[in-house]
Amino acid sequence: MNDHGAPVLVWAWRLGVVCRKELVQFLRNWILALFMLYAFTIMAYQNATAISRELKHASLVVIDNDRSHASRSLIYRFQQPQFRIHELLESSRHGIERLDDGDAALVLDIPQHFDRDLQSGRPTRLQLQLDGADSARAYLAANYAGSIVRKFSADTVQKRFDDETLPIVQNDQRVWYSPNHEETLFLAIQDLAQHIFLFSILLPASALAREKERGTVEQLLVSPLSPLQIMLGKIVPMVGIILLASVVTLIFIIEGALALNVRGNLALFLGVTALFSASAAGLGISIASLTRNMGQVGIVSITLMPILFMLSGSDTPPEMMPDALLPIMYLSPLHHYLNAAFGILIKGADITTVWDSILYMAILGGGVFAFSLVRFRQSFR
Amino acid sequence: MNFRRVVTLAVKEAREITRDRLLFTLAFLMPPVMMVVIGFGVNTDVREIPIVILDFDRTSSSRELAYKFKDSQYFDFIGYVRHRNEIQRLITDSKARAAIVIPPRFHERLRSGRPAEVQTIIDGAIPARAETVGSYVSAVIASFSQRQVTDHLAFTQGIPPAAATALASPVSLETRFLYNEAMTSLWAIGPGCIMTVLAFIPPIIASVGVVREKECGSIDNVYSSTLTRPEFVLGKLIPYVVISSISFCMLFATTLLVFQVPFRGSPIAFAVTGILYVTCTTLLGMIISFFVRSQIAAVILAVLVTLIPTLQYSGMIVPLSSLSDAGRLQARMLPASYFFEAIQASFLKGTGFVGLASSITALGIYALVLYALCCLKFSKRPKS
Structure with missing residues (x-):
């Protein structure tokens, strides 16, 4: 094809040429390509299965001052997988030592005459001490222990008034979308989103930064390419590669190796992913347009990414975040993407539900894109 | 080992870093910013x-x-x-x-x-x-x-x-949280941020610092010089460790002054652990840089190797006891998990040198192994 065709075709053809150049460059850096494959397959699998944010095997030390039938039946209720009985102690003093050493996560102290008090209808009080330095675990453990003791207490009342009915309110709890608190799908999607985000920012940003550092960007500038074409040339091939990698994760890891069922419309999901990847790439390009070399790109993006990860709303929900930080969260494309991705893949939502996330992402993407275009034009004039 | 050569290289490296004004400013400015945002943003308190x-x-x-x-x-x-x-x-x-x-x-x-x-x-x-x-x-x-x-x-x-x-209600439960009585989640998260931030920043700066020379070709000067391999690694390492140690002190101060977390341990022991930790993470960045040839690959590798694993496997969001065996193994492969133990011990529990001894030993061994690996992997006679 030559330059005498319709202007639109020429424009598209030139864009095609820069895209091809970028693709060839990416594939020749085979260490990076291999590592990307590793991140979207083995690493994705590992991160989805290895961790759990639920309470598991919290080591419990029990100080049983009563050693009666009642105390044993209470201790028996602290079961695996949430708790693991580490040790039974005779005196309260050693309990603190176990907490200090970090051997115990929690110490349950059962008072003397526990059984006798229960029989005679006198109220008794159990003491629970938790290692508050590990606040995530302490919260979970306190909640679990609380519900175990409540249940024990309710059962004791029921046993006492065996022959009459009591106005007890039962709680029939249903957890939608993950009835067994199965975390794998959630973790797999969260991990996929983080990988997409990371590569979408870094690949275009570093491609541009390298051209600046080596001076080859001058070549691009004297070529018959508009700034928009140069930018799109960095973004389009990377988004394409990342989309391909996401499909690999979705088919071979999530549906294949992990054998998870995803709901929702996959085409919609991929469309949202493309939009997300493009808006993150826009962010990457604007980082590169503000910096001069790879070191600077690296340090800016490594600062930005964990902040956006942590404020994406999947670890801390918006209602618990301080008001001052909420704007950052709403400015993060990751937050809107996770909302949409969880909605589509876990809850089976359609476009009528996730349209707002899509709109936000489009606005954010458009914003950073326009910004970097302006910066780009200025810096090369 | 000739220390004069090491010092010469270290000085040259330090000049190079300080002359890139933007990078230098960012290297000091970004860690506290990141720490404050994460510290206030990550919250395990339940409300509304x-x-x-x-x-x-x-x-x-x-x-x-x-x-x-x-x-x-x-x-x-x-x-x-x-x-x-x-x-x-x-x-x-x-x-x-x-x-x-x-x-x-x-x-x-x-x-x-x-x-x-x-x-x-x-x-x-x-x-x-x-x-x-x-x-x-x-x-x-x-x-x-x-x-x-x-x-x-x-x-x-x-x-x-x-x-x-x-x-x-015949049985009631009285719950008491030790070390963090009010269960302020900032007290638990804040000190953890020191670990998180110092897991990312040193590897990035260090790996880019080495790969840049490879990409520009200025590493040929090193190949043809009298510098030995251990000297080269040490000379490159020192300036980055110094920068990161200053960063560490700034973050330590941020935890105490901005987050107002009580410090109950021994500051000296904690500082020793902290410096060992940044040495480990810097070495992690250097070893990455010996494996790759382009800065892009170095940055992406450094991010992937440090960022997601540190967030997930260090014990900050996910309790270490909740990890599967594979996860625990992965956690133990990162220096962060050892440093996190030291953080918990020093800030809230207040154990002194004795309590930190195991962390210090583990991090020391970790650093030595990484240093040896770096010396082995770095070659003055590269193929091709």
């Missing part, structure tokens, strides 16, 4: 869980139960709904995280002393959060239930309310 109620009964009892949720700081009551479909819609759209369905004749059953059942629906898309929400909902319902039983017993047995309370 959005909840809706579907009330088929509409009596004083059902309103009393609803009031318990409205009154609680843990819940944000968004309103009553009229249909089950609405619950479906609100939860799918993440507008509500829990819904309570109060059945018809709820009041009637309770007043006649018979048990009643309410249904609660929890959004399980984020399983860990579903568990927390579920346990808070159960706690509110349990306290309502206990109140009903107490009133009932006081009425049928003709006993004073205090005695009825004792009968209705």
